[in-house]
Structure formats: structure tokens, C-alpha cells
Amino acid sequence: MFYPTDISPSQLRAEVHEALKSWSKPNDDTSPLSHLYIFHQAGQVRPANARRLTNDLLLQALKTMEDSYDPFLADLLRRRFLENTPVALVANEKNMAEATAHKKQRQAIDQLADILASQERQARQAVIGALEQRLNLPALTDLFGIDHYLQRVGEALLSLEPAWLVAIEGLGGIGKTALANAVIRQMALTPHFQQIAWISAKQQEFWPGLGLQPTAQPALDSETLIDSLLAQLSEEPLAVVLPQQKMALLTERLKAQPYLVVIDNLETVVDFESLLPLLARLANPTKFLLTSRLMPPQTGIASIRLAELDRAASFDLLRHEAALRHMTTLADAAEEQLDRIYQVVGGHPLALKLVIGQLHSLPLSQVLDSLREAQGKRVDELYTFIYWQAWQTLAESSRQLLLVMPLAQNGTIDHLATTSQLAMGDLYDALTQLTTLSLLEVSGAIDQRRYRIHRLTETFLLNEVLKWSQTP
Numbered sequence: 001m002f003y004p005t006d007i008s009p010s011q012l013r014a015e016v017h018e019a020l021k022s023w024s025k026p027n028d029d030t031s032p033l034s035h036l037y038i039f040h041q042a043g044q045v046r047p048a049n050a051r052r053l054t055n056d057l058l059l060q061a062l063k064t065m066e067d068s069y070d071p072f073l074a075d076l077l078r079r080r081f082l083e084n085t086p087v088a089l090v091a092n093e094k095n096m097a098e099a100t101a102h103k104k105q106r107q108a109i110d111q112l113a114d115i116l117a118s119q120e121r122q123a124r125q126a127v128i129g130a131l132e133q134r135l136n137l138p139a140l141t142d143l144f145g146i147d148h149y150l151q152r153v154g155e156a157l158l159s160l161e162p163a164w165l166v167a168i169e170g171l172g173g174i175g176k177t178a179l180a181n182a183v184i185r186q187m188a189l190t191p192h193f194q195q196i197a198w199i200s201a202k203q204q205e206f207w208p209g210l211g212l213q214p215t216a217q218p219a220l221d222s223e224t225l226i227d228s229l230l231a232q233l234s235e236e237p238l239a240v241v242l243p244q245q246k247m248a249l250l251t252e253r254l255k256a257q258p259y260l261v262v263i264d265n266l267e268t269v270v271d272f273e274s275l276l277p278l279l280a281r282l283a284n285p286t287k288f289l290l291t292s293r294l295m296p297p298q299t300g301i302a303s304i305r306l307a308e309l310d311r312a313a314s315f316d317l318l319r320h321e322a323a324l325r326h327m328t329t330l331a332d333a334a335e336e337q338l339d340r341i342y343q344v345v346g347g348h349p350l351a352l353k354l355v356i357g358q359l360h361s362l363p364l365s366q367v368l369d370s371l372r373e374a375q376g377k378r379v380d381e382l383y384t385f386i387y388w389q390a391w392q393t394l395a396e397s398s399r400q401l402l403l404v405m406p407l408a409q410n411g412t413i414d415h416l417a418t419t420s421q422l423a424m425g426d427l428y429d430a431l432t433q434l435t436t437l438s439l440l441e442v443s444g445a446i447d448q449r450r451y452r453i454h455r456l457t458e459t460f461l462l463n464e465v466l467k468w469s470q471t472p
């Protein structure tokens with residue numbers, strides 16, 4: 001099954017050589033380049049058999065080589081493979097020894113493979129970039145220890161049979177959204193799905209301190225779901241208004257071709273058990289990928305439960321996060337030190353990120369000592385401890401910004417400035433401190449950064465800080 005993985009340069013070189021050798025083979029249904037996205041893209045533009053598509057790709061790359069790289073080497077490849085000229089003859093024509101011709105041929109193949117690899121990277125980036133923008137996705141960060149899950153979810157989604165509903169389950173902060181986010185980028189590069197939709201089913205929360213409602217979308221019920229899906233999957237605004245018409249239109253679309261619909265945070269849906277039968281009706285061949293902290297046991301749903309990261313993956317995450325924050329001592333720390341963190345925090349990705357952030361300004365023993373109280377308790381209590389500890393280290397401006405974040409979720413710097421009423425200098429300081437502590441998540445291109453806080457951070461603010469700050 002077609003499944004895009006990273007491109008290995010040495011493998012691609014061997015494949016390009018194979019493809020060149022088969023240039024004049026009679027029609028052929030397989031291609032050494034069929035794993036490339038540009039191969040599949042070429043087939044979409046102009047359907048043809050695999051041999052033809054492969055030769056078109058080679059020809060295009062040869063042309064680029066001729067125009068912008070090394071015309072001599074491009075010509076050598078043409079003579080050797082497209083015109084099927086023996087190496088001795090080509091060597092003779094070009095006035096070189098046969099051994100030199102062999103060497104040049106290797107160089108030429110390497111160059112051609114590099115050109116294809118760069119075209120492939122560009123094509124993938126264009127697809128992913130468009131997807132990120134259209135769906136306003138959380139930024140993709142480096143993820144550790146999830147290859148096995150990526151594969152399982154990928155296989156469940158690409159299989160042409162039930163289950164049509166695939167659920168990623170697990171505790172808050174364990175990485176469900178992060179996994180779904182990584183999976184759909186892979187799915188976007190397969191020819192399988194017509195389109196991908198992403199719906200965040202976050203319930204509206206009451207904001208006791210300010211008596212305001214966040215500007216987030218309304219709670220997800222069946223009607224909102226149908227509306228958002230139609231909006232995401234249609235190029236133009238729809239003329240239909242009646243709920244039955246909308247449902248009929250959506251059903252027709254999702255039944256005609258496979259789409260992939262992600263519903264993030266399903267457990268926050270008002271009445272999510274009644275939503276499941278609706279999804280089941282809309283599914284097949286469309287697949288639904290659900291993320292949820294809890295799921296009732298259901299038949300017909302393939303459930304993939306995320307466990308804590310193991311020790312090795314937790315260490316990788318800790319080292320990576322330390323390096324991001326230029327904490328070189330910790331990035332190169334001996335296993336014993338990392339192990340002390342892991343023993344207390346466990347393999348909870350968000351908790352590990354929060355703790356690393358605190359080590360930027362506090363000594364390890366102090367951070368760990370106070371967390372020990374939370375050991376053996378439930379994970380949400382561990383989080384509450386970690387958040388309280390972070391809260392203590394925050395400057396006033398950072399607290400002020402954090403407290404208004406539920407009202408400015410996914411906001412730009414201008415939103416944050418207006419909502420927090422901080423002066424620009426203070427705002428920048430607050431952003432730096434909150435990002436270092438992993439209390440803020442940043443996404444978007446450099447000139448259009450957006451900021452949000454994690455749901456667990458929001459819960460902490462709503463349940464703990466406000467309660468506490470309101471006590472006389």
C-alpha cells in the first residue's frame with residue numbers, strides 16, 4: 001500500500017538507476033518511484049501507466065539538470081539510458097576512459113536523484129502547507145515514541161473495510177491531538193482521501209472570574225457538526241438551508257468518495273453518545289478519526305489507546321525540549337538526572353514539557369521535591385502540582401496574559417495585546433516566559449504567529465487560579 005515515508009537519498013539513487021534502466025521496457029505496471037508523491041501527482045494530472053509516468057518524471061528532472069545544473073552529465077544519461085548506448089561508445093564519444101564514464105554516470109544519477117528529491121520535498125511541503133492553512137492545524141512538533149501508533153492509526157484509516165470510526169483514546173496531555181495531527185499529514189500525501197476535514201469539538205466554558213464566555217465555537221451538536229463539515233468540504237457557500245437538505249447533501253458527498261474527518265476532543269461534545277450513530281451513518285467509505293479522553297465501549301469503533309511514553313522516548317523528549325530552550329547541561333545530562341525526572345513525572349508528554357520548562361529557572365531538586373507529593377496520586381493531581389509550581393515562578397505580566405488566554409485562544413499578537421491590555425514590551429516578556437515554560441503553544445508562520453494554551457492549562461486556570469484568586 002502506498003504510504004509516504006521519509007526519502008532516503010541512497011535508496012532514491014538506487015531507485016532512479018533502476019528506473020533509468022527500465023526506460024525502454026515495454027509497458028509496465030510497477031515503478032521504483034511509485035512511493036513518491038510527485039509520481040502520484042503526475043498520475044492525477046494525466047492518468048497513464050506506471051512506465052509512462054516514471055519516464056515523464058525522469059525526463060522532467062533531466063531537463064532541469066540540463067538547464068540549471070550540469071548539461072554534460074544530463075547528456076551522458078540521455079545517451080546511456082534513453083538512447084540505450086553502450087558505455088564504451090559513450091566514453092568514446094565524450095573522449096574519456098570507460099572507467100571515467102562509469103564514474104560520471106554515477107555522479108549524474110546522484111544529481112538526478114537529488115533533483116527528484118528536491119521536487120518531492122517541494123510538492124509535499126505545498127500539500128502540507130495548504131492543509132495546515134485550510135484547517136488551521138496545531139503546529140507540528142517533534143514527537144517521540146509514536147511510530148507504532150502512527151502506523152496503527154494509518155493502517156486503520158487506509159483499510160478499505162470497517163471499522164469506519166477510529167478512536168485515539170487516552171488521558172489529557174498524553175498526545176492524542178498531536179498524534180492525529182501527525183497522522184493526517186501523512187494521509188494528505190496518500191491518494192486515498194478526497195479531502196480531510198478537522199473539527200475541534202471544544203465545549204464552551206464559563207469563565208467565572210470575568211463573567212465572560214470565550215469566543216470559541218459553540219458546543220458541537222449534530223447540527224453544528226453537519227454545518228462545519230459542509231463548510232469545510234465545499235468550495236462555495238451553500239444555497240441549502242433546511243437541516244434535512246444539509247444532511248442529505250453531506251451524506252451524498254461522504255458516501256460517494258472517501259473523505260477523512262477528524263473530530264478532536266469528542267468527549268466534550270454535549271451528547272456524544274448520540275453523535276456516534278450519526279457518524280456511523282455518514283461513514284463508509286468515509287472514515288472518522290476521533291480523539292477522546294474517554295469512550296464508552298462501542299462496537300464498530302477501532303480503538304487505539306495511547307499509553308505513557310516509555311523511558312527511552314521520555315528521555316528523547318526531555319533532551320529535545322532542553323535543547324530547544326538552549327539548556328545545554330540538561331540536553332547532555334547523564335541518564336541518572338533524566339531518570340530522576342522520569343521517576344517522578346512518568347511518561348506524560350505534556351507534564352515532561354512543563355517540568356523541563358521550569359528547570360530553566362529552578363534547580364532540579366526543588367522542582368522534583370515538590371512534585372514528589374503528587375506521586376502515587378492521579379495524573380490530574382500531578383498536573384495541578386506542576387501548574388501551581390509554574391504559577392509561582394510567573395512574573396505579573398505573564399500571569400495577566402495567561403489568565404486572559406481562554407478568551408484569546410489561537411489569537412495573534414494583536415489579539416493578545418488587546419485582550420491582556422499589556423504594553424508591548426511586557427507582552428513580549430510574558431510570551432517568552434510562558435513559551436519557555438510550555439504554558440503557551442505557538443503555531444503559524446513567523447509573521448503570523450498564533451498562540452493558544454492547552455486544555456489542561458485552561459482547566460487549571462479555571463478550576464484553580466480563579467477559585468484561589470477569588471477567595472477573600
Ligand SMILES: Nc1ncnc2c1ncn2[C@@H]1O[C@H](COP(=O)(O)OP(=O)(O)OP(=O)(O)O)[C@@H](O)[C@H]1O
Pocket residue numbers: 141142143144145146170171172173174175176177178179265291292293309317349350353441454455456
Ligand atoms: N510523543 C510525543 N512526543 C513529544 N511531545 C508530545 C508527544 N505527545 C504529545 N506531545 C506534546 O504534549 C502536549 C500534549 O499533547 P496533546 O495536546 O496531543 O494531548 P491530548 O491527549 O490531545 O490532550 P487533551 O486530552 O487535553 O486534548 C503537546 O504539546 C504535544 O505536542
Ligand SMILES: [Mg+2]
Pocket residue numbers: 176177178264265291
Ligand atoms: Mg487534545
